[in-house]
Amino acid sequence: MAALVCAIGLLPWLSRTDPALTVLKARSVERDPTPETLRAIREGLGLDDGPSALLGHWLGGLLHADAGRSWVSDTEVLPAVLQALGASLLLMAGALVVAAVTVGVVCARTLRPGSRGQLGGRRPGGTGSAMLAALPEFLVASVLASVIGVQLGWLPALGWYGPRWMLLPSLALGLPVGAVLGRMLDDLLPAAFTEPWALAAAARGVPPTSLVRKALRRCAPALLPNLGLFMVGLTGGSVAVEQIFDIPGLGRLTLRAALAQDLPVLQTGTLMLMILATAATLLARTGMRGLIGPALRDGALHSLHRPTQPAPRFTPLVYGLLLAAVIALGLPRDPLALDTTARLQAPSAAHPFGTDALGRDVLARIAHGAPNTLGIALAVSAVALVGGVLFGLLPRLSGPLVDTVNSVPPVLAALLVTGVAGGGPWTPALAVAVVAWSPLAAHTSALLQQERATVHLTATRAFGAGPGYLFWHELLPAVLPPVVRHALLRLPGIALSLAALGFLGLGSQPPSPEWGLLLAENQPYVERAPWTVLAPATVLALLGALAVTAAGGARLPRPRPWPKRRPVRRGGPGPAAPQPEPTRHTALTSSPTGTPRRI
Template sequence: MLWRAGLTAALVCAIGLLPWLAHTDPALTVLKARSAERTPAPETLRAIRDQLGLGDGPLHLLAQWLGGLLHGDAGRSWVSDTEVLPAVAQALGASLLLMAGAVVVAVLTATAVCARTLRLGARRRLGARGPGGTGSAVLAALPEFLVASVLASVIGVQLEWLPALGWYGPQWMILPALALGLPAGAVLGRMLDDLLPAAFAEPWALAAAARGVPPKSVARQALRRCVPGLLPNLGLFVVGLTGGSVAVEQIFDIPGLGRLTLRASLAQDLPVLQSGTLALVALAALVALLARLGVRRLIGPALRDGALHSLHRPTPPAPRVVSLVYLLLLAAVIAFGLPRDPLALDTTARLQTPSAAHPFGTDALGRDVLARIAHGALTTLGTALAVSAAALLTGVLLGLLPRLSGPLVDTVNAVPPMLAALLVTGIAGSGPWTPALAVAVVAWSPLATHTASLLRQERATLHLTATRALGAGPWYLLRHELLPAVLPPVVRHALLRLPGIALSLAALGFLGLGAQPPSPEWGLLLAENQPYVERAPWAVLAPAAALALLGALAVTAAGGARLPRRRRTPTPPPAKPGPAQPPATPGQPHPARPVALTTPTDTA
């Protein structure tokens, strides 16, 4: 609790110092937010400083805000001069309602992704490894704002099935909930699909199949066995959907907390920004507590008594033919586009359809889309790979120390990505590596949570207890038992997030925190061509297809991620068979036949 309180205080103080860290005049920023046409005369700026108390320094402002907060007063907005708490409470209510709908969509999507594995595993026809298609990876790679734009333009505008703008009732919640829940559900479904085959191979599942237990009951118990490993990541998704859905809230005009926080950060409206961030931190702490209680409710006794079986099972490498096909397609796009000029303008060829001269069409300035995709792949993919590797290493190292990383993950995850980028820019300055540093600051948190969750369950397994009883030390257990069980699924998780990291890097550049137009980064292509999605859908679909192709390549390459096999000492030859076993006496069960069906919790 002290560690969590210290992190929250440090975050609030950093936000309070944001205008001074950014080396900008807060009075000038507030004046532009109030009235962009007003001339910033010295006397006007002086009056704003006197009104807001900026002359007393940031520490005085922070102490004044904290003092008022203890009495239930978060101050007044510097821009609108209204009470902060009612505005933050209203925005939080809208975000929580949207988050609830998105979670329902995410759970249904994850169930659909795992449906085939559940059906085949319950009937003992799963084979050597769980069947995982690339459709979920493509869906997980699509950016939320692109899904929101397609849903709003097609279903809301063209078909007029659902309202696409505003926030007036349950009908207005369906499309934004789909835009947020579909990619999140695809990621959760892939992670769950990675754990299910090992759950169906546990002794209790084998005993259930031998006793003729209905497959639906076995599937429910397998879900119960695997869900505790995903509850912490589900909590991260919940907080991320509440504060990080800025683009979706902008597209559908939803007065949510993420949109309010972003506007306050751009306008340097410190009372609103600090109150909104504090609400997100409190929500993150509450969700983390509920996730821990859920894990304790599902498999708490087994964790306490060390009665679990390991969910780690060595998997054969994924079929290399599919990965090779995706790699060749992506390489072909890059090879055919590199000889073209990505910056050549042709105003007479604006928004042209795909043709022999322009296989992917042209954008609003007449530039070749294929050339921009190919040249943008060099910087986007290289930086994304470097950030993913750094996030993986940091997440694994911090995940091995859950008492240290748990509160840190909750605090970092509560900060919206754009606000984290502004904080990093204010501290480190703007430059070509600023987006990479900003994304790396928050990209490690889901990997650390995944590592800590798997490590906690692996430490409570029967084979680890037996190995420890035989005299194995902590370093031997970590190297030979824990890391081989934890690293492969975490590496697959990191590869699954690679397309999202590539998009986040380019999106920060579009906001002016890194690479600037006319840079051909993929996120910039999506953002620049989004207003023309109805007139020229190819200008958006082409970079989105490249991003989806990257996601498909990442998930197929991750299918066989595993540690190299250790050399084992040769085992002695089997002993000669002894005398035949006497038959069972009447009324006694046969030794080879399972006589009890227990789940991990019942065993504990």
């Protein structure tokens, strides 16, 4: 955390731009940046003293509840940050309520009494939740604001003045989060319903509602670490949603401070995010221990990740063929050809996905942007999976790192990476990869902790299995498949993070056909020409459905049992010695007439 705060303190110097020039542009655009004016700003802000002096002055002020004054607005920093934090926490609470309802809808089939999921079978469907999880938050926010807020007028779409103003942004943030958590919970419930305690409770006539409540409690500890990550992400990572609905939240405040190089506001906002991340992680760990109880210590749990029936192979094949067909149809077309006479045309035979504001074919731009978007998303997902598993297997090392990394929104990470490595096409990928491994590491650590407390692992250790055998044959086959499914489930989310950076202007630049840039360019025309936004959003949802259905088949084969020992032959090689006949035991018993007889 100290290293992160120091890195943010160095951001104005790492960005290779004059902080005084940035502050002058933020204060007054019309004023000329003369050397005398820039020199006066440096003296007033203390920039000539260097970053170490500024950082020490800021830390010293925190001891007296004084975070300094803003370089741009010249107002007190701490009251503004606390007010923005209150708005973000209120928005987070509303999004969590929406996410909880969405989780219930996603898991409704499994929670229904007598369903195949409760009998240990494979759960049906679930592609609707996959598509919902693949929708960008800023796209959902744009559609809700334009359709429900502007066209229908049912709810206010701009501002932050009361409970009615928080409904639409809570829906935009909570629906994708609830879909992801619902898929993760739906992956754990069947094993919980087939544990001995559940079977015994069902045999004794325990009501189904009570059984469902106990099963949810059994599966909750594996989800609590990721729930803590989502809480921090909803607070600091909802920058696009806060900008669309004009919400004075902490994420937007931090982003504006980073762009304007307003160092006191940036450092204080990041510190608040880190404190929130630490508190959420501690609450998640305390809740995990409270729900499981002494079973973690006594080794009395059962594994929730036993091999199940294989997922259908035709569903991901269908989605993959549809995605490949879209790309194949659009590659022969020119994505940069301009036709001002065909601006914002509806889908037709000549343009199956319509045209954008410059008359360019939307299908061609989607197809040509697919290799860049999908390739970077797959590379970042692979790096995040490897890093998450490696760090998750070392919980003492990954715990503090997860707490710190999770407190950095992807937008702020992109700014830090840009300041250190400079701009370029791989800058958004590096920024997303820096923070994408933390949910997988938290998931791995939670599963590893529960798996080490299972009964079968204790029994295998009692039979003489060493640490190497336990890791390769028991722990890894139980932990790796659900983490791989989680990584595949997050593949669309990583693509969306890249798209969000493009939407905010921190990713690819025009005329690149990257999918995030397509959404950003066409978002102002969502009312007049909705196909310009719905087409790339549908392809993203198709990618999400493909990732989730493919994740259902991500599992390792059953571990092979210990090799049987061959009988030791005495006397050297040759035919085996004959086995002695079993000893005959005789006993006396009484016949019905009372006469003793031998058996």
